[in-house]
Amino acid sequence: MNISKILYITAGIGALAVGYFALSGNSDEIDYSTQVKPILNKNCIACHGGVKKQGGFSVLFREEALGKTKSGKPAIIPGDPEHSDFIARLSHSDPEERMPYKTAPLKKEEIEILTKWVKQGAKWGEHWAFTRPKEIEVPNKGMFAGFFSWFGGKKWEKNDIDYFVSDKLEKEGLKHADQAEKGVLLRRVSLDLIGLPPTEKQLNDFLADNSDDAYEKAVDQLLQSPQFGERWAGLWLDMARYSDSKGYEKDEGRSIWKYRDYVIKAFNDNMPYNQFLTEQLAGDLLPNPTKSQYIATAFHRNTMNNDEGGTDDEEFRTAALLDRVNTTWEMFQGTTFACVQCHSHPYDPIRHDEYYKYLAFFNNTRDEDVPDDSPFLREFKSEDSTKLVALKTWLKTNVSDKASAEYEQKVRFLEPKIHPHWGDQFVNGFLADNKYLSVRNGGTVRFKQMPVEGKTRLMVAYGNKTGAPTRMEVHLGSPDGKQLMAIRLDTTGKGGWTNSWDYKVFDLPKLSGKQDWFLKFTNPKVKPEESTCVIGYFILLDDFPGKGKAGYETGQQMFMDLVRTDPAITTPVMFENPADFTRKTQVFDRGSWLTKGKEVQPDVPKIFGGLPGNLPKNRLGLAKWLGSKENPLTARVAVNRFWEQIFGVGLVETLEDFGTQGFTPSNPELLDFLATRFMNEYNWQPKELLKEIVMSATYQQDSKANAALLEKDPMNRFLARGPRVRLNAEQIRDQALLVSGLLSYKMYGKSVMPYQPDGIWNSPYSGMSWRLSDGEDQWRRAVYTYWRRSGPYPSLMTFDGGSREVCLARRIRTNTPLQALTTMNDPVYVECSKFLAKRMLQENGDTEAQIRKGYRLALSRDITPQKLEVLLSFYQNTYKTYQQKPKEADKLLGICKDDAIKPKNIPSTAAMTMVASAILNLDEFITKQ
Structure with a gap:
């Protein structure tokens, strides 16, 4: 080794040491957000916060915490813990005086933190998520740029994400895993980006491509696939509470599928996220809105509508209004807000009246819980559309733009x-x-x-x-x-x-x-x-x-x-009240819409600085604030949600709660780095963000884990291995359809009704019935399945789908026997098994070759000898059974009548169907790994 290399390495190690000690330096300064606030939330705020203010003392807002209590003096005197009752009561000898009251006392170290905090001036601080994300420097990037090449090695990091992960792994004493096998990796990224596994041809082409950019080419093809939008729309529709029915007792049908198609197309077009949210919240208020932008506003017409006779329309209009407020916060701000309807937030600094200021943004739309779902966009048949074009032409030629627009809207x-x-x-x-x-x-x-x-x-x-x-x-x-x-x-x-x-x-x-x-x-x-x-x-x-x-x-x-x-088609949309119809917004006393207090004007909570003065005080102004770089939460929440879909757990695990009661980020620097890059470099475009994630070495790691790693990091928060996650309901179904060869790639249009057990829709209040779709519509992707709130499609519900009555920000995975019973016995999965068996039987060669074929179609890799032996034995035993009991074979294969099976082939087809079912029920089949 020459002297220049030695000097270079020595300098690098020195720089690393300096960086390490700079990061790990022990500061005496107490941080309110990370050290004080968690103690207060856990022990104090239930009695001294947004709901209760026992003794006139609250630790939620600074001015209240430092203000006078019922005793006539402040409980916290900044700089003087010896004379602060707040500190004295924490270790009082009298149990009636000691706080927290009638619960376990604080730990010694917690009291020390609070005492030191008061002594240092009781400095308040904002919760990390309520401050704008900062530009973060990539750690250790380039520190050893030439080191690996000099020694013939290759660095692990593939992009900036990996440097953040490496830094975290080093601090935790962990090492990254090796890269996953090519077939496993292609299946993983295909499921993640388009919700489907690779086809046989795609797999073979990828495995045959030995170029350095083979993986990147595959990623680019997936990002451009029309199936990309179908996969990612499912995530959005859960949160948007999209449904083909209105909800409540009657739960009648609703024509709103055009909104679902809008979401799919928006993802396929890589629409910037801030534009996406603006069109959905206020597309009707944009200059010269297009038909698509009107349809986008059906986002907040997904609220439930009560058609039952005798109900109060204003009561249920108000219920929809409250839901819009809560959904907007949960989706775009990742913050619990519903509790503020009745009182100030128990844990976060948001006041009761600020809920209604926010509600005022939504309170002047025309919808009034009427049974016809108006206002709705009317789309005409072709002959009537011609007449509409002629009317628009006459109006534009003969009247003012304002009058023309008004009558076109009429x-x-x-x-x-x-x-x-x-x-x-x-x-x-x-x-x-x-x-x-x-x-x-x-x-x-x-x-x-x-x-x-x-x-x-x-x-x-x-x-x-x-x-x-x-x-x-x-x-x-x-x-x-x-x-x-x-x-x-x-x-x-x-x-x-x-x-x-x-x-x-x-x-x-x-x-x-x-x-x-x-x-x-x-x-x-x-x-x-x-x-x-x-x-x-x-x-x-x-x-x-x-x-x-x-x-x-x-x-x-x-x-x-x-x-x-x-009209040929109607779609419920948002439509702003004209001046003559405007409503005033008042605070609901204790959340009751029947007891109204002071009038308020549209605004956002003070903790975020209020709505900027240059924005209109309507839904469009709100949307522009939400989609601005000044908003501290929008980009973080969006990035975290995309990350969770890829890795199975977010950088902030509580997707729905970035507030003080939510989980802290596992890698806060990486979260802010990605949030600022998403806004500044990627211009809010999801495909660029997703490409960076899946191109990282972090993502491409093998997902296997040893016992020690599972014990230290069971949720893979430190990312020392690749993602291994059970697929969601839609992916499990769609994957089975594709592997079997049944999947229809038909896109858009009215919702379809595939196989469903009888009786799901039995209801004394509705004449609606499940009418089995014809032809390929039975085999379309799950995103197109008709969704009724009082009777959602059962196999999707079994795998943790929601009713979509309210926003579902995160599906919590469960593991129940019903799931296995579904994939074994649901007619859709039985048909998939049957048609996969047909594909297997078409393979030239013996039964062993046919089983190899089926396994590879399903798992994108070759079967191991041990598994092959098990499945081969299963086939042979099952074949003998069906030879002896032909009626059982007929029963299995008769779920969907198929006259093409010759009688002599029925036992072998039935036996291979059972083998195919076993493959489709493997844990590794319903798991991304």
Whole structure:
């Protein structure tokens, strides 16, 4: 070794030593966030925090902790622990005086920490997650850049992630594992990125490629695969509580699958995460929103809707509103927030009224828990779409941009509607089926504070099956007040009320302000117990614009034709209230919507600095704040969620709680490094982040672990081995379909209904039934399976899927006998076993070769001699059984009738089906390793 090498190594070791001692230097300064706050949360805050303030003392907010208590003096005197009751009470000799009260006393070292903290000035500090992530320097990178090459070695680190992991492993006295086998690695990364294992061809091509960049090429192909979006959409739909039904007692169907397709496409397009959240929270408020951006707002229309008769629409509108607040915090901020509905946060510095300031962002949307799920985006059949294009062209040519946009919105959304539940003071009238205004002959109803300022026309959506026209009078102030107008509602058909609707527009006299309307209905032809008609809704309109322009009558007629036209597809979306419909937001006393207190304006909690003044105080302003680099949580929470999907556990294990009660990061420097890189270098694009993770040596490690490593790090928090995780419900099903050759790659469209046991949907309140899909729709990916909240698809529930009634930020894996029974006996898995057996039997050679083939198709690697021996013996024994009991073979193979199996081949096919089932039930098959 020459002198230059010796000097270089010596310098490197010296630098490492300096770095180590700089990191491990013993500071006397007490850190509030990491040392003091955990003690307070564990021992004090239950009685002295956001819920209770015993003795007038709280340790949640600095001003309260240092303020006067009920005794008239502060409990904490900064710099003076000897005269601070807070310290004195911790070791008081009288058990009635000692704190914590009637529980075990604090440990000596905990008291010492608190005493030293007070002596040092009781400096407050913010929780790590509530401060912006910092740019972190990669540890030890380049320190020995030339060392390995000089000695013919190769460094382990492949990218920056590995330097953080190496640094952590060294401190924990651990070593990294070797790289996983090629086949194992391809299966792992394929399952992670697209939710499917590699096909036989993909595996063979990868194993045959010996180039240095073979793995990276495979990763790039997976990232560009259309199946990427289907895999990652499942994660999002859990949190977005996406469902094809409305929930609650009736749990009727809902047409919202366009939102699911939007999420899949967004992931495939690598949409920046901050744009993704903005479009979902406030796509309708963006300048000139596209159809896709409107559909994105269905995110917060996934809330449940109660269609049961007799329920209070405002109560359940409020329930949906609360859910939107809680979901937004849990998804984007990883912070528990629901408790602040009733009181200040027990552990984090968020006050009770700040919940309602946040709620105010969402309180002015048009949805009102009505059964038709309005507002919704109306999409038309092709012939009607042509008419819509013609109307838009006429409007843009002849009227102002504002008027053009307003009337296009009227056609697209039919908003703002005035729904029947606005009515009160019924006389001889009621709400029929909780949906429609129904008034008998001579009956009246009041509509309070109708926003008539500047409106010149009234549109009425109604049904009249009486056989005679109904007269509707509008009186001002009282049923006998001044008659504003009288209109004729002609018959619309003889079927059910909603079989034939009509939409009529009537001129209004000039009006101002808001007025109470009393509607009186008369129809002498109806019986006393019958309704004169039903009203679906009213819409107050301005004059159709462009009067005097060429083609005015034609344009007006096209508008009315489109209003009357039933759309081909509707999707519930967000739609902001116009000025006349705005609601004020008030604090709910103890969380009860019936007891309202002071009025509040939209804002974010003070701990985050409030909403910047340059942002609008609406959902768009909130979305821009959430997606900004100034927000301390959004990037961290997103990065952590992607990391958890890859490694099975997040850098912060509690994905849903980054607050003071959540787990601390296993590698805080790596978390902040990835969060800042995600924002600054990757421009919030998920595919770039995921590529960096899966290209790391950390990810590519073998997942095997010895007993010592499992004892020291059972959850693999230090990452001394590769990820080994049980697949999620969708992946287990989709993988079985692919391996068997049944999987359909058809994308998008309405949800499908594959095999499901009878009786799951039996309900006295709903006529909905499970109609088995035809053809390839039975074998589509699980993300397209119809999801009903009161009866979710059972095999997905068995493997820890949620009901999607509320946001599910993290699926907690369970291990139950039901899971094995599902993969052995569920008709879908039996069919997969049967078709995998067919693939195996097509292999040239003997039974041994066929079993090898099936194992390799399923596991992406060759079977060991020991396992081959077991499966071969199993086949032989089973074959003999089915030869002796042919009816049992017929029963097994008859789950899906297949006349292509010749009678002489039935025993061998049935036996191989059982072998295939055994392969599909191996732990290693349902596990990513």
